[in-house]
Amino acid sequence: MVGTSDTGRRRTRGPNDPGRRDRIAAAAIQVVAEHGVPGLTHRAVAAAAGVPVGSTTYHFATLDDLLSVALHEASQRNISQIQEWADELAPDADFAAELAALVRLQLDSRHSATTAAYDLYVAALHHPGLRSASAAWDEALSGIFGARTDPEMGRVLAALFAGLVLQASLADPRPSHESLEAVIRRAMSGVTGPGPG
Amino acid sequence: MVGTSDTGRRRTRGPNDPGRRDRIAAAAIQVVAEHGVPGLTHRAVAAAAGVPVGSTTYHFATLDDLLSVALHEASQRNISQIQEWADELAPDADFAAELAALVRLQLDSRHSATTAAYDLYVAALHHPGLRSASAAWDEALSGIFGARTDPEMGRVLAALFAGLVLQASLADPRPSHESLEAVIRRAMSGVTGPGPG
């Protein structure tokens, strides 16, 4: 599936496969999504990436390296997705409703990525070197949400968003769009923005 | 005083230690606080509790049992503390300010317990059997906060609280009381409660 069809030259060794490092990083996120941070092992990542174990330790010598790349990559992806969501938002959109939809999106189609992201986010509690990445994530959310409201409300919504996604990921049944929207709208009740709220 | 023929009850080894099970559970939380869920092992817990490894497996046969008791115990403690905080709140207290103080309390004097709590909370993402415990926790927070405001605001504040504590645990430097209070007050701006806000 990967790195073939080029010339048909069989190659089992040697310095090639330039995308491998990235594939390993992606596999790390996938493993965290499936088994949590305790399941993040070189072996599991190797299996998920379809590479030998030695390859994972070559590119990421320690587990912390793996954890680090997973967190950075996951946070970057998450920020990109939310930025994209913000960019596509109509100027006169109902922000509360749209934000509720974003929460649902994180829970549904992006469920796996969301799980991994929160796992990694919390793992940073025990890895001082990773805290800056988690903090930068918060900053980004505040900025994105604040740009549509105001800086203070940005901070409100960033925290609320994080809390809601986390809670909702664990709730059974999942909260309805309506209830999410109501909560968000209520927190935004002091906003006099472009939305109809 | 220890391990003697106190009541004639046959005992192969060791002293009568009725609190041991609880001590092990407490040690489990402590281990999670220090090393995260990946560090939760029978051995680490045994060392933290000052008991032989065999004792931890005797009381909690599998790692999942340890994780489960840690989560239940941690969530119960957390809820108790917050309930206590609510009970001691003056009827005319400034709720936003007091809630900001509670956030700070979680970060400062209860930092270790808070870290463990979030670790365990997130671990439930990968342990369906534990989700109910995490969800019950949210319910409790919503209830406590809602009792001082209204049910919907209770949900707002529960999510906001969770998000703020998590963010603040990772922020460097820690957010000031003022900024926390401002965020909370803003989210509560639609409340016409007993507080001076």
Next chain:
Amino acid sequence: MVGTSDTGRRRTRGPNDPGRRDRIAAAAIQVVAEHGVPGLTHRAVAAAAGVPVGSTTYHFATLDDLLSVALHEASQRNISQIQEWADELAPDADFAAELAALVRLQLDSRHSATTAAYDLYVAALHHPGLRSASAAWDEALSGIFGARTDPEMGRVLAALFAGLVLQASLADPRPSHESLEAVIRRAMSGVTGPGPG
């Protein structure tokens, strides 16, 4: 071959085999004799002792533990052998000749143990915690040899003995008894002991 024939009760697990710890220690010396200190691994020791790897790590958690027990055991054995040799020495024996014979004995029938002993002795250079064991060994040799001559000559002979055994272990062909005896006798030329020298 080991631990059977008792009652025929098959037993693959469980807390028994009380001599196991000692057998592992003996196997460690054997491994060093065969492959040197670089070959001292839990796996090799396990194979030599006929026990699972987990058993070697249970009794000797780290390689240093294994190295330590091997050095202590080897030095103790070596001292015992030499003490025995001294005890069996006739009062009017030709000490130089007998000492030369002892050197040969170390090289021939005890070759394997001697090799291991010197390997471990030198390994102590890199393990400050083991230096005392190596030093105690020297002390013992000085004492044993000095008891038959005088304390100063004891120190001469201890150093000479160590140097000769080491050199002779590496020489090809092995030095003859005559040449060893001549060297020793020459170093002892200032002795007016009970021997005919």
Next chain:
Amino acid sequence: MVGTSDTGRRRTRGPNDPGRRDRIAAAAIQVVAEHGVPGLTHRAVAAAAGVPVGSTTYHFATLDDLLSVALHEASQRNISQIQEWADELAPDADFAAELAALVRLQLDSRHSATTAAYDLYVAALHHPGLRSASAAWDEALSGIFGARTDPEMGRVLAALFAGLVLQASLADPRPSHESLEAVIRRAMSGVTGPGPG
């Protein structure tokens, strides 16, 4: 100055570094001095020499090659140093005193080299191909010491020297110059040389 088109000779990577092979050999000795023979790895040597791993395997394809070059180089250096010491010795020097000083010198300013030398010397026990190097070393010592006394005393002193340096390297505290001198003088008591003793 480095890695440029100096002479037009095609060069894929890296500067012209004619001394590199020797630097790697020197680094190998240094690694052995610090971590013993078990620590002698291509990687450790590469790090110590400040060259890529591929460079160590290029110049010394196998670990045995590294071990071999380290032993030969170390023994040669050691012999040179001792030869130099002998050459600088005054004709009427007190040989016992000077030899004691040489022992001290090995322990003090040349401590690291001495440690490595004995490590490698003993490693030859398990590498038949290296025994000749170790044996040649003994020969050299016997010759050097014998030239100042007589051949037999040369052999006495070579063995005594080896034993004393090894013992003294492990003794804590290090033996005094006086005690070393006394031991050496005692072993030399049958010598009627040029020295005052």
Next chain:
DNA sequence: GATGAATGAGAATTCATTCAT
């Protein structure tokens, strides 16, 4: 010549779990 990438084989450890006592 030289080297970064790659990998399979182990290395030390850790560990959950079992079990005789």
Next chain:
DNA sequence: TATGAATGAATTCTCATTCAT
């Protein structure tokens, strides 16, 4: 009831060695 001993299965990590470039 309790626990030390035991062990097989990982786990992280190191490494010698190979090889395309």
